[in-house]
Structures are given as C-alpha cells and as structure tokens.
Amino acid sequence: MRLNRFLAAAGIASRRGADELIAAGRVTVNGKPCRDFHFQPAPTDHVKIDGKLIHQRARIYIVLNKPAGFVCTRRDPNTTDTIYHLLPLKFSALAYVGRLDAQSEGLLLLTNDGDLAQRLTHPRFKIEKEYEVVLDRVASSDLPQRLSRGVVLDGKRARAKRVQQLSPTRLRIVLEQGINRQIRRMLERFGFHTKKLARIRTGHLRLGDLPRGHWRM
Structure with a gap:
C-alpha cells in the first residue's frame, strides 16, 4: 500500500490531501522525512505526521439486508428511514458499497476499506452482482434473451450477463455493469414493471438467510 493510501486508510486525509502532506515534508517514516509518493510502509515502520504516530484503523465489514423503503444516504430531508438507522451509531461513518435505490432490497456492504470498495464497484474489475426480480406479469418466453x-x-x-427464469414472474439476473437502476430500466424498455428487486450476491459475498433489516459482521 502506497504512502498516500496508507494515510487515507488511517482517516488522516483524502489521497490528494495525503499527497499534499507528503510533498510538504510533514510525513516522516522511522524518523526521516519521506517525500516518495511510491513508498510502501512496512508493518514495522513508524509513520508520523508532524511528529504524531499514525495508527491504521481496524477494517470493518458489515453486511446489511436492506429493506425496501430505506434510502442509501446518511441524511435525507424527506425521510428518516435511511440505512444508517438500521445500524448502531458506531457504524455511522462506514461507507456503503453499491447503492440500492429506495424500493430495492437485499445485500448491502458497508465498510471503511476503500480499496475493497473500489474493487467491488469499478467497472474494470467486472464484479458480478446477482438479483432476484419479481415482475408485474408473466414474462415472455424471449425476455431472458432480450x-x-x-x-x-x-x-x-x-x-445482463446471465438470466435465469425461476417461475413465470420471477427472474434471477446477474450483472457486471453498474448503470443506475439498470434492471428496472431494462425491464421497462420491454414493457415490464418490477414489483420486487433484491440483491442476493456481490462477488463471492452472499446474503444467505440474514433476516430483512438485520446485519452481520
């Protein structure tokens, strides 16, 4: 992990802010100023800013089964039903990974691990997201192919990367893209409305039998 990422992961500053601290000579490694942006601190190195030792934050990973009706934001003037109201206050600084719209439900990861969050959401990594969808009417026979x-x-x-028809009105859809409201909008193009949409998997992370509105570490 490069020095700027090390500082950002410790909650000191953004990566850009960390670069500014490094360039200003305010960062020392084992007592010596370090202006090398590519330097990667070892676990035994002592990294300080203005003489203060920097400690890495413990990585936290929370899986939440988001219910429909809750929004992915910390504050919304139009509602008090945000995902953070489902979690203890001590987790309020965690970032959610992969937004679900208000009416969607299912697996939502919250973490302070920025590297993992980027890997799970950046298109170049092609991480699969799996959803179960309930339609407003019986699916046409060619809908999966379309x-x-x-x-x-x-x-x-x-x-969609893969589509499986589970019943006349239920589909399982796997995506690699992250286009806003992708499944709902694609189905609307074909004349279908989504009655229920639940994410059940992101990469190797599965929702399992976690009850709606509950979370696990």
Whole structure:
C-alpha cells in the first residue's frame, strides 16, 4: 500500500490531501522525512505526521439486508428511514458499497476499506452482482434473451450477463455493469414493471438467510 493510501486508510486525509502532506515534508517514516509518493510502509515502520504516530484503523465489514423503503444516504430531508438507522451509531461513518435505490432490497456492504470498495464497484474489475426480480406479469418466453442482448441506457449498451427464469414472474439476473437502476430500466424498455428487486450476491459475498433489516459482521 502506497504512502498516500496508507494515510487515507488511517482517516488522516483524502489521497490528494495525503499527497499534499507528503510533498510538504510533514510525513516522516522511522524518523526521516519521506517525500516518495511510491513508498510502501512496512508493518514495522513508524509513520508520523508532524511528529504524531499514525495508527491504521481496524477494517470493518458489515453486511446489511436492506429493506425496501430505506434510502442509501446518511441524511435525507424527506425521510428518516435511511440505512444508517438500521445500524448502531458506531457504524455511522462506514461507507456503503453499491447503492440500492429506495424500493430495492437485499445485500448491502458497508465498510471503511476503500480499496475493497473500489474493487467491488469499478467497472474494470467486472464484479458480478446477482438479483432476484419479481415482475408485474408473466414474462415472455424471449425476455431472458432480450435482457442478455441488452438495450442502450445513458449512451451505453446495458445487458445482463446471465438470466435465469425461476417461475413465470420471477427472474434471477446477474450483472457486471453498474448503470443506475439498470434492471428496472431494462425491464421497462420491454414493457415490464418490477414489483420486487433484491440483491442476493456481490462477488463471492452472499446474503444467505440474514433476516430483512438485520446485519452481520
């Protein structure tokens, strides 16, 4: 982990802010100023800013089964039902990974691990997200193929990686993209409305039997 990421992970500053601290000579490693942006501190190194020893924060990972009706934000003037009201106050600084819209439910990861958050959300890593969807009416026989072929949303080809029909009105859809409200908007293009949408997996992380509104570490 490079020095700026080390400082950012410790909650000292953003990466850009950490770069400024390094450039100003305020960061020392084992008693010596370090202006090398590519330096990677070892676990035994003593990193200080203005003489104060920097400790790495413990990494925290929370899996929440978000209920429908709760919004992914810390504050919303229009509602008190935010995901952070489902968690103890001590977790209020954690960032959520992969927003779910208010009416969607299911797996939501919250963490202070910025590297993991970037890996799970950046398109280049192609992390799979799996959803179960309930439609407002019986699916047409060609709907899975049409979802796999995709449609253009926001100037991009939006498509499902895999689609499995579980029942006449239920689908399991796997995405690698992260386009806003992708599943709902794709289905609307084909004349279907989504009655229920639940994320059940992100990468290797599964929701399992976690009850709605509950969380686990």
